[in-house]
Amino acid sequence: MSSTDTKGFTAVAVVGKQDKERIARAALARLMEPQDSVGLALVRAVGAVDTLGIATGELGTGPNLEREISSLLADGGGPSSWAGLPASLRRWAPRVADLAPDRDLETVRRLGGRLIIPGDDLWPEQLEDLGLQEPLCLWWRGQEQPLPSARQAIALVGSRDSTNYGASVTGDFAYGLAQRGYTVVSGGAYGIDAHAHRGALSGGVAGVPTIAVMAGGVDRFYPSGNEDLLRAVATQGAVISEVPPGSAPTRYRFLQRNRIIAALASVTVVVEARWRSGALNTAHHAETIGRVVATVPGSIHSANSAGCHRLLRDGGAVCVTDVGEISELAGAIGETGSEEKDAGAAAVHDGLSLEDLILLDALPLRSTSSVEKLTVVAGLSPDAVRAGLGRLGLLGLARSERGGWKRTGKA
Amino acid sequence: MSSTDTKGFTAVAVVGKQDKERIARAALARLMEPQDSVGLALVRAVGAVDTLGIATGELGTGPNLEREISSLLADGGGPSSWAGLPASLRRWAPRVADLAPDRDLETVRRLGGRLIIPGDDLWPEQLEDLGLQEPLCLWWRGQEQPLPSARQAIALVGSRDSTNYGASVTGDFAYGLAQRGYTVVSGGAYGIDAHAHRGALSGGVAGVPTIAVMAGGVDRFYPSGNEDLLRAVATQGAVISEVPPGSAPTRYRFLQRNRIIAALASVTVVVEARWRSGALNTAHHAETIGRVVATVPGSIHSANSAGCHRLLRDGGAVCVTDVGEISELAGAIGETGSEEKDAGAAAVHDGLSLEDLILLDALPLRSTSSVEKLTVVAGLSPDAVRAGLGRLGLLGLARSERGGWKRTGKA
Numbered sequence: 001m002s003s004t005d006t007k008g009f010t011a012v013a014v015v016g017k018q019d020k021e022r023i024a025r026a027a028l029a030r031l032m033e034p035q036d037s038v039g040l041a042l043v044r045a046v047g048a049v050d051t052l053g054i055a056t057g058e059l060g061t062g063p064n065l066e067r068e069i070s071s072l073l074a075d076g077g078g079p080s081s082w083a084g085l086p087a088s089l090r091r092w093a094p095r096v097a098d099l100a101p102d103r104d105l106e107t108v109r110r111l112g113g114r115l116i117i118p119g120d121d122l123w124p125e126q127l128e129d130l131g132l133q134e135p136l137c138l139w140w141r142g143q144e145q146p147l148p149s150a151r152q153a154i155a156l157v158g159s160r161d162s163t164n165y166g167a168s169v170t171g172d173f174a175y176g177l178a179q180r181g182y183t184v185v186s187g188g189a190y191g192i193d194a195h196a197h198r199g200a201l202s203g204g205v206a207g208v209p210t211i212a213v214m215a216g217g218v219d220r221f222y223p224s225g226n227e228d229l230l231r232a233v234a235t236q237g238a239v240i241s242e243v244p245p246g247s248a249p250t251r252y253r254f255l256q257r258n259r260i261i262a263a264l265a266s267v268t269v270v271v272e273a274r275w276r277s278g279a280l281n282t283a284h285h286a287e288t289i290g291r292v293v294a295t296v297p298g299s300i301h302s303a304n305s306a307g308c309h310r311l312l313r314d315g316g317a318v319c320v321t322d323v324g325e326i327s328e329l330a331g332a333i334g335e336t337g338s339e340e341k342d343a344g345a346a347a348v349h350d351g352l353s354l355e356d357l358i359l360l361d362a363l364p365l366r367s368t369s370s371v372e373k374l375t376v377v378a379g380l381s382p383d384a385v386r387a388g389l390g391r392l393g394l395l396g397l398a399r400s401e402r403g404g405w406k407r408t409g410k411a
Numbered sequence: 412m413s414s415t416d417t418k419g420f421t422a423v424a425v426v427g428k429q430d431k432e433r434i435a436r437a438a439l440a441r442l443m444e445p446q447d448s449v450g451l452a453l454v455r456a457v458g459a460v461d462t463l464g465i466a467t468g469e470l471g472t473g474p475n476l477e478r479e480i481s482s483l484l485a486d487g488g489g490p491s492s493w494a495g496l497p498a499s500l501r502r503w504a505p506r507v508a509d510l511a512p513d514r515d516l517e518t519v520r521r522l523g524g525r526l527i528i529p530g531d532d533l534w535p536e537q538l539e540d541l542g543l544q545e546p547l548c549l550w551w552r553g554q555e556q557p558l559p560s561a562r563q564a565i566a567l568v569g570s571r572d573s574t575n576y577g578a579s580v581t582g583d584f585a586y587g588l589a590q591r592g593y594t595v596v597s598g599g600a601y602g603i604d605a606h607a608h609r610g611a612l613s614g615g616v617a618g619v620p621t622i623a624v625m626a627g628g629v630d631r632f633y634p635s636g637n638e639d640l641l642r643a644v645a646t647q648g649a650v651i652s653e654v655p656p657g658s659a660p661t662r663y664r665f666l667q668r669n670r671i672i673a674a675l676a677s678v679t680v681v682v683e684a685r686w687r688s689g690a691l692n693t694a695h696h697a698e699t700i701g702r703v704v705a706t707v708p709g710s711i712h713s714a715n716s717a718g719c720h721r722l723l724r725d726g727g728a729v730c731v732t733d734v735g736e737i738s739e740l741a742g743a744i745g746e747t748g749s750e751e752k753d754a755g756a757a758a759v760h761d762g763l764s765l766e767d768l769i770l771l772d773a774l775p776l777r778s779t780s781s782v783e784k785l786t787v788v789a790g791l792s793p794d795a796v797r798a799g800l801g802r803l804g805l806l807g808l809a810r811s812e813r814g815g816w817k818r819t820g821k822a
Contacts, residue, residue: 169711297708297720300580300732309708312723312730319723319730321711 024048025117025137026101030244031055031092032136034256038088040132041072044402048136054085055092056099061085075368076132076403104139107219107245112234113141126150129289129393130263131403135242138260141218142238148183148208148264150394151330155185155265155286157258157279158192158272163304166272167195169296173269174199176323178209182330185265187257188212188230188239190223192271192279197233204236211264214241215257216249255281262286266330266394269320270295273307280307287316287383290390292329294320316383359388360397360407368404435459436528436548437512441655442466442503443547445667449499451543452483455813459547465496466503467510472496486779487543487814515550518630518656523645524552537561540700540804541674542814546653549671552629553649559594559619559675561805562741566596566676566697568669568690569603569683574715577683578606580707584680585610587734589620593741596676598668599623599641599650601634603682603690608644615647622675625652626668627660666692673697677741677805680731681706684718691718698727698794700811701801703740705731727794770799771808771818779815 025048032039042051045068053059066085073082105115116122117137124147127134154177156170174184174196184200186193193212200210212233216222218241221230233239242260243253258278262268262285270293273279283293295317298305311317320326362374374385389405392398399408436459443450453462456479464470477496484493516526527533528548535558538545565588567581585595585607595611597604604623611621623644627633629652632641644650653671654664669689673679673696681704684690694704706728709716722728731737773785785796800816803809810819 165710165712296711297716297723297730299576299710300707301576305708306732309730309732312708313732313736319708319720321717321720321724325724 156196160191162191170195175203178203219245567607571602573602581606586614589614630656
């Protein structure tokens with residue numbers, strides 16, 4: 001970052017192309033709420049720099065662009081009808097005056113952190129699986145070091161009001177996973193999240209033992225009761241967020257944040273959750289992008305396990321009772337992936353289940369196909385299609401593009 | 412029963428055909444251990460009366476009969492090679508001198524019971540789903556009243572060394588199921604079985620609140636610590652066994668007995684089980700004949716729930732946490748079955764899932780097909796095939812015959 005102009009996005013003119021992109025994304029992260037579909041589609045269509053130009057009124061738009069965004073939204077599973085760009089421009093307008101990306105970048109740098117954007121060496125590639133919902137950027141507080149791949153990361157999530165049972169299980173799991181070299185991903189909240197970070201910090205052997213994905217800015221450790229814990233996470237691991245420093249952790253941002261937790265890890269383990277719980281939202285995100293959802297059984301008399309049993313009953317979640325079983329779930333994906341990637345195509349196909357072969361055959365090579373279409377073509381349930389796409393994706397045989405899925409050249 | 416000749420099977424000459432069959436089966440039940448595949452195939456081939464004649468040396472055999480038995484064994488998933496009829500005759504010979512079916516029938520009658528055989532009005536039709544492994548007969552101690560259909564019966568099984576958690580869950584479930592009019596089927600043992608029978612007796616509203624399927628003869632209430640409980644089960648419900656009065660409950664008979672528990676009920680619920688447990692054997696039997704297997708989650712720190720979690724992990728079992736969920740599993744099968752049975756064929760097919768439709772198409776109308784063959788033809792997993800056959804069977808669309816499966820005329 002060469003610019004120290006604190007006036008903000010007007011500095012883009014004097015810096016290089018890479019930096020222009022970075023500064024534009026930093027600005028857009030303040031302008032748009034997470035998962036602003038229209039905004040994200042606009043970035044896909046014209047890039048971050050021009051999106052910022054359009055949002056600030058420096059650049060105009062036209063019917064072609066509107067059509068392209070409609071098509072991107074449809075492919076990405078977004079709203080089938082949308083209010084048009086002018087409506088979005090009106091939504092963004094009130095925040096244009098507050099834009100100060102250079103100041104935000106300086107803030108995160110001063111806290112010993114940085115901003116990473118897609119394409120950076122340090123960008124976690126597995127976030128691409130979010131398709132159109134991939135974050136614009138990540139504000140990252142902590143030491144600069146490689147973040148884990150999906151197969152090296154396990155999400156442990158659950159209720160804030162954890163029981164002794166949940167606390168002990170989470171602590172054991174997190175410690176054991178960190179001991180085996182996994183990164184434990186969680187949300188930095190009270191209860192299960194805190195036990196997950198704490199256990200991972202005590203078990204960590206090297207690298208990034210734990211990542212806290214925040215719903216608000218990384219400048220503030222929230223909730224305040226976890227301040228010491230989160231400071232330790234930032235020192236030994238990483239504290240990240242898609243919203244810029246100073247952003248409040250709103251309810252909406254909590255829910256959006258969950259998709260990043262799910263996407264970072266190969267397996268999301270729900271340790272304790274009530275019948276309705278934010279942890280189930282994380283599980284749902286994980287399932288949607290074909291990640292493995294696992295859950296811990298507990299007493300049927302404990303309301304804090306009711307959400308876990310719901311996940312087991314609904315058929316999407318795997319029952320796990322120890323670290324070995326979790327590691328198996330991560331390994332089953334990861335190890336096959338790395339082995340198979342070096343083998344010939346025939347060998348790759350040999351390792352696939354019948355369902356995955358059928359799914360692979362159903363994937364188009366040039367265009368992309370939606371999950372809905374694939375369920376029809378392959379004759380598989382939506383859940384089976386999503387899980388299969390996740391596996392094929394990790395094997396490098398399938399790729400998501402604009403929210404749709406296609407075969408790679410390898411397949 | 413018109414004969415009171417206590418000398419035994421020689422009395423068959425003086426009674427009617429129905430009684431001859433009944434007396435022959437009573438005799439064979441003492442001659443052969445449960446699931447004696449060759450003996451059961453012989454009964455299929457020539458009937459019970461002639462089987463008894465062959466076993467006692469009154470009738471001869473020939474190569475044609477050997478070939479027919481080979482084919483029945485192969486169709487029924489039995490041993491692919493067998494030692495031939497002479498080997499079986501040698502196995503049965505030592506017991507021929509002990510045969511006294513009339514005495515056994517008199518014993519069960521004196522105890523207020525009876526013998527039922529396939530074809531009797533009182534015979535539980537769902538036992539046909541065991542194919543070649545259908546019991547020859549059942550010795551039944553208790554009031555003469557209709558036994559429940561599969562959809563009206565739920566099996567609750569589990570470890571002898573139950574915990575307080577297991578005891579309380581089993582008691583609640585059994586009471587609640589009996590209150591809703593279900594019959595609770597179990598094995599009369601200590602621990603979970605005893606809590607199941609006890610809960611059902613206290614919750615029973617009418618009919619048969621509970622059935623104890625014994626591994627030994629019904630003349631003796633075993634284990635002795637459950638004597639009072641089993642006496643109450645016999646008074647209000649039913650105590651049944653496939654082995655004649657006086658038979659000891661051997662380890663082998665315990666395992667064979669489990670298939671009858673599984674076949675009587677639409678759903679087998681494993682409440683508590685260690686990693687290795689007889690209850691898992693019952694679950695396996697249930698799965699094999701396409702019944703629903705359900706299990707209760709518990710603490711991952713309890714060794715008594717390890718077997719339940721194993722069932723959840725292996726993917727075969729449904730997680731249940733209350734009586735409503737169990738009733739739903741039984742109802743999902745039963746109610747569809749009864750509704751659809753009255754509707755036209757088109758309506759029946761309309762209600763089927765894609766997988767079940769594929770399976771139905773793969774079933775032959777004239778010959779029968781094995782589960783293995785069906786997995787290949789339908790492209791489904793063995794588990795999916797078994798579960799599907801169970802559903803189609805209850806809808807009256809598929810039928811098992813000689814251990815193989817075929818479509819019915821309805822389908």
